[in-house]
Amino acid sequence: MDPAVLDLMLAGLPRVTDANVLLGFSHKDDAAVYRLPSGEQIVQTVDFFTPVVDDPFDYGQIAAANSLSDIYAMNARPLFALNIACFPKSQPPELWREVLRGGAAKAAEAGIAIVGGHTVDDTEPKYGLVVTGIVEPGRVWANEGARAGDTLILTKRIGTGLLTTLLKDGAVTEAQLADAVASMKELNRVAAAVLARFDVHACTDITGFGLLGHAGELCAASGVGMRFRASQVPLFPLARTLAVSRKFPGGTKVNRLYLGDRVTAAADVDEGLLWLLFDAQTSGGLLASLSPAQAEAALAALQEAGVEAAAIVGEVTESAGILVEA
Ligand code: CO
Ligand code: CO
DSSP states (O other): HHHHHHHHHHHSSSSOOOOTOOOOOOOOOOOOEEOOOTTEEEEEEEEEEOOOSSSSHHHHHHHHHHHHHHHHTTTTTEEEEEEEEEEEETSOOOHHHHHHHHHHHHHHTTTTTEEEEEEEEEESSSSEHHHHHHHOOOOOOOOOTTTTOEEEEEOOOHHHHHHHHHHHTSSSTGGGGHEEEEHHHSHHHHHHHHHHHHSSEEEEEOOOTHHHHHHHHHHHHHTTEEEEGGGGOOOOOOHHHHGGGGOOOOHHHHHHHHHHGGEEOOSSSSSHHHHHHOOOOOSEEEEEEOOOOHHHHHHHHHHTTTOOTEEEEEEESSSSSSEEEO
């Protein structure tokens, strides 16, 4: 949703005073971290959204991968999940069985079971998961912790907001989006497991607020700024080509408006490319901030593990604000 509206909604809520809540929404982290009486720490997140592709099995997989992503973005391991679904009465149950099958398949790939859930009738369909995970105490990756001088690594291509909007408009076919659909279905599990071998200072996953929006959350929580090299950001080729159409989803436009003067783009940055950096993503990659001494080795390890889109996209700066260079 609109990040400005979200700020207004959250502003009225009571402060969390439970000392066992180690991470809540004060820094807009991907998931909450809670310390159990045993001392173990669990991580919990919920995410659901309207269909982004026509194929119901693909949609179920994408929604589940997206929900699991917040667990991986915090260096946690998923334990189990619950379905959360809004299904229109007018649509056949067989269709929604495919969605749920997609979710279950992705959960199985993540090594967990979906153990229950909740459904309601709704004219606008929505599906996703509540996921509970576990994290080693002291090893949580949060939005806080990025340090000036850190290198930024992004693990998936950008452009799914634009592409899925063009699909809804009938301007492209699902077959043309095969690489984007495969990317949205891909778990961030391998990327997180590889990054865990390195000294990650902060991490988040790129979803609705776009690359620059989620980067902005890391900046705010860590008290730093960032510099991105637009030409280094991995993109879906079709998104790059069709960025000139400016058929971006509403969320992308809202992201750009919300970030406003916190983002400065050099004069030679292509406008279509700049829009893509604000593009609202579905089930995007991880954005990790890590020591520059380890960045090349981490990138090589990611690519070796099959995270082929991974790229160094910029660095953390001392001065506040986000600078985008060509
Ligand atoms: Co997230
Ligand atoms: Co989320």
